[in-house]
Amino acid sequence: MDLILISIGLGLLAIVYGIVTSRQVLGASAGNEKMQEIAGAIQEGAQAYLNRQYTAIAIVGVVAAIIVGVALGMIPAVGFVIGAVLSGVAGYIGMNISVRSNVRTAAAAEEGLQQGLTIAFRAGAITGMLVAGLALLAIAVFFYVLVGPMELAPNDNEVIFGLVGLAFGASLISIFARLGGGIFTKAADVGADLVGKVEASIPEDDPRNPATIADNVGDNVGDCAGMAADLFETYVVTVGATMVLTALLFSEVLGDLLLPMMALPLLIGGACIVTSIIGTYFVRLGNGTNVMGAMYKGFIVTAVLAIPLIYLATQYALGDMSTVLGAGPSGIEFHGRDLFYCSLIGLALTGIIIWITEYYTGTNYRPVRSIAKASETGHGTNVIQGLAISLESTALPTIVIIAAIIGAYQLAGLIGLAFGATAMLALAGMVVALDAYGPVTDNAGGIAEMAGLDESVREKTDLLDAVGNTTKAVTKGYAIGSAALAALVLFAAYTADLRRYFPDANVDFGLENPYVIVGLLLGALLPYLFGAMGMTAVGRAAGDVVKDVREQFKEKPGIMDYSEKPDYARTVDLVTKAAIKEMIVPSLLPVLAPIVTYFVIYLIAGQNEAFAALGALLLGVIVGGLFVAISMTAGGGAWDNAKKYIEDGNHGGKGSEAHKAAVTGDTVGDPYKDTAGPAVNPMIKITNIVALLLLAALAGH
């Protein structure tokens, strides 16, 4: 029990960091009146959107909670509510910090680059620590109450399904937040660019563009609140699934070690909160202007310090690193130290995926430059090369993930994979900090532009923002990599669950079973269909924005010569309504697909085949989803930076034909990288979690 209490303490430490740091950030100057007015409009819009979004989600959430309660009982329902509420809280606070820090970053950039960086990065770090801290607290406190005061055994069905319910709550909110936020941000962004840059030939963030406030609101509700909810969810799911898998696989072998081994993932999470907090203080510029280098310094400190701390945590939890824990693959025993090695694999995987993503989305490397070069021959070749890069970008991450799977499995079987995933997620605090930094600087640039601040300020915010593009891309690579591992852990839990609750079922998961093939095909289809819906939603909503802006230009001809002010709120309102409407159906797809598949195959071929098809569907959605998500997020990032690279004066620079082509590519990449691609992450996991819940319900739990 100490272990759990220590983890709770470390989770609280993250919250304290968040409160203290947010005081510092909010205490900074909020700039002049004009800046505050603009920031106020963004705040108002973001607040209004999130209020409506969470109201809509709450309705779905209440229905889902009742279903979980009726089907599985009180404890899973309570878990669901905790997961759902805290997921919402994480997104909400993140957005609130973000919309208050943007204007302060702009103000600080007036003083200097380091000052701007400090405010923006601290804002990100607050969100990061709150995400990691709240996620850790959610599981640790819930688990503590169940096995402490309520005196349930750690491998009791109530505990297992309670944890699954918690994960479901987090996931369900997360998919709505990811998708709703993603649709909002890209509909506004694409719409604003189409009428602004392309039709009216006014620059980005020009105050004359009625969609510009909506665009800035989008950065906050999509990149910040959406990503926060996403990684909160992945954290809860991964740590929860590792605990559940431990209970399912090792109940009989471990004896008294079961509770400490279930608590070890919590302790690893706690340890990395400490190293993340330390890491944030290493994000400093030094003498140069290498903002990305400063960021990486912070990340590397976090990851390297995690090594000894995870070692200590494992030692402390298991009493001795040479403790035999169970039989790994082919019956060979594995030890406590093997779990430590698996954690190292998780840390290494994080670093390598970040590096690969930077290669594919950074302006210094072949991929982005090849897209920039292809822009010279027009819109068509830009898009062709971008699609080629997006397809290609799946190769290295997949191979690295495969190596991690094999390595972890060779060390400690399936649970080794789970601990690798846990260590990867334990770094979430720092990674979210890097990501949440992005929308803050993006907004800061927008505010500087609209408030007519000195050119030099915009230059500094541009420097900060260029890095934000990369960190946002990098976080997405990390999010999808970790989501895939988390989903594999969930899949392992599904098969273990099946053996536990249906010991008499004779399920053939062999690839020769046609129902397995059917399941794999159906699973692989889900991310395609989901992606199609997301892309269509953005296209449709962006079209509405274009029409609205055109109408505003017509109704108020004075906008162009600044004699009239556009109605920003009208556009924000329009995008809000569209995003909320469009997010519902796709979000329900991964919830309903496993249930429908199970019952249809059950009617055709009986229960065994239905279980086989359902299991294969889970794996199909992981395999298919990994490729769809990586290709979309990396491809989109590459398109974005190819445009930036041209704007930096290459291939003709701004205003050239190549630039126009690159703007098209960027527009295409927008919903790829910020709507459809990242929303695949929670989709993969929610499918797996719903299958676990279905098993529990069928077992009459």
Add this chain to the structure above:
Amino acid sequence: MDLILISIGLGLLAIVYGIVTSRQVLGASAGNEKMQEIAGAIQEGAQAYLNRQYTAIAIVGVVAAIIVGVALGMIPAVGFVIGAVLSGVAGYIGMNISVRSNVRTAAAAEEGLQQGLTIAFRAGAITGMLVAGLALLAIAVFFYVLVGPMELAPNDNEVIFGLVGLAFGASLISIFARLGGGIFTKAADVGADLVGKVEASIPEDDPRNPATIADNVGDNVGDCAGMAADLFETYVVTVGATMVLTALLFSEVLGDLLLPMMALPLLIGGACIVTSIIGTYFVRLGNGTNVMGAMYKGFIVTAVLAIPLIYLATQYALGDMSTVLGAGPSGIEFHGRDLFYCSLIGLALTGIIIWITEYYTGTNYRPVRSIAKASETGHGTNVIQGLAISLESTALPTIVIIAAIIGAYQLAGLIGLAFGATAMLALAGMVVALDAYGPVTDNAGGIAEMAGLDESVREKTDLLDAVGNTTKAVTKGYAIGSAALAALVLFAAYTADLRRYFPDANVDFGLENPYVIVGLLLGALLPYLFGAMGMTAVGRAAGDVVKDVREQFKEKPGIMDYSEKPDYARTVDLVTKAAIKEMIVPSLLPVLAPIVTYFVIYLIAGQNEAFAALGALLLGVIVGGLFVAISMTAGGGAWDNAKKYIEDGNHGGKGSEAHKAAVTGDTVGDPYKDTAGPAVNPMIKITNIVALLLLAALAGH
């Protein structure tokens, strides 16, 4: 043996049809001198390309034949050579007919629409019947020699690996032809459009564009020769794999019925050649101008007549439709009539997939119109909506294929699926006829334009060509659907092979085995990587074309006022070299991937896990490839017709901003639908065939 001889006779019938009809077509007027000159240039270019392509392939082929001979012995090597040579012959003849019929179609269109349709469709039918006939003859004669004069048992290893060798030969040539032809056609097309339409503002097929002959050559070497080789391969692989699977699964059960049951797929193929020939005579316009309706009449007659003929064939082969053949899933016996029902599933699947593809690529339905509408707001939204449709278009075909898998499996287990695939492929003659019609009419339009024929002629060829776009798209949907089924049959052969040649191996194909997950991930990666290479190749080669054309415009300023003639041959030569160079590496990817995967996993985890990972890789490439191929081919077709729809006067018509955006979408869709997407078909199968050969080599056969 009668059965095989009858099949050989029916195969010869197809050849006779081809010879007789080609006399008719070649006897038609070849138009005026100017037209013949242009057609001559296209012929010359196509001939030169194919000669070089097949020379390059021959080198790879000889090396592969020696490896097959050394590793597996004489008979598989002979099979390989037969498959390879006939695959080449099918493509070669198809191209030759096509480049001679284009000008005759243009000349016939001067007389009337029906006359043009007759020539163009007959040209397609010649290629179609030759593909089906040669494919049937290749297997039937080879099988006859092995089990007749050479007196081998039908389930002898030599026979089984001979058939696999034959399939490998066909596949290896086919992937080169598909990819090389695909790169050629789209590099020329994209390049010609980029400098012609976009930069120089001259219409498509304008004789002033130096790339215009290369573009027309591309239609023939890509759509015609490439598709012919592709479907020749799928035919050989499907029928061959069905025979192999019968031998592997039913050797002990069937006794004397083994030979007739192995010959039944040949007889089904023969029966459908008869119905296809009959069907060609139903392609007539009637009173209206509904060209598509005329095509469908021919297809429907072919498919409907196939029902009684397949019934008779099954009856004749098995003696009685109520013969018990073996035990299906869950041990229930299945009968001869069940194989007939499975064949009906194959026929139905063909019809439904054609219908779905038309829905997604036809100008009368929502998908294409939504892309056309999205073009109004610019290049970006056109591409976004196109990508959304391309993702969405995978859903219905997948669900229909799943239904077919379940239906066939419920009737007769794995072999039922094989017979369903065989019946689907048996219609290949008619389907290739529809496809090969496309490049003929496309060229006819080009020749009419370049030769300055009367407007009314171009109108007629345009009417014919619009249908060609749809039939080309429809054939691709059919090709990928049948490729997926064929690959599933090959996968079943892999697992059956494994049991036969490695009876002591303890391979766990369960989804819980991490090496299965690793294999699935690797397999799913292949089509992405392959697609990336194909897209990059087109982008690069198209860029070269753009530069060449720009240089020609500069060197010969008189081109624009017709006072100088562009050097067409120079562009053709450039594209030829680029296509040959670019096709090699991607084509070797599916050959090497299974071998490398086997040995790497073997070194890490031993033979059982290596077999498991390899098996999973095979299924991964099928599942992953199906989605990549459908999304690319359907998406590309939709983009193409969205442009056509706008050119028909919608959303502003030709020259509008929407049209420019639609041209961009079309350009993006080109390498999607004509290079990367269709080349995935042979790639999927070649991976599976190489695995079968690897098993044979490892077993020391």
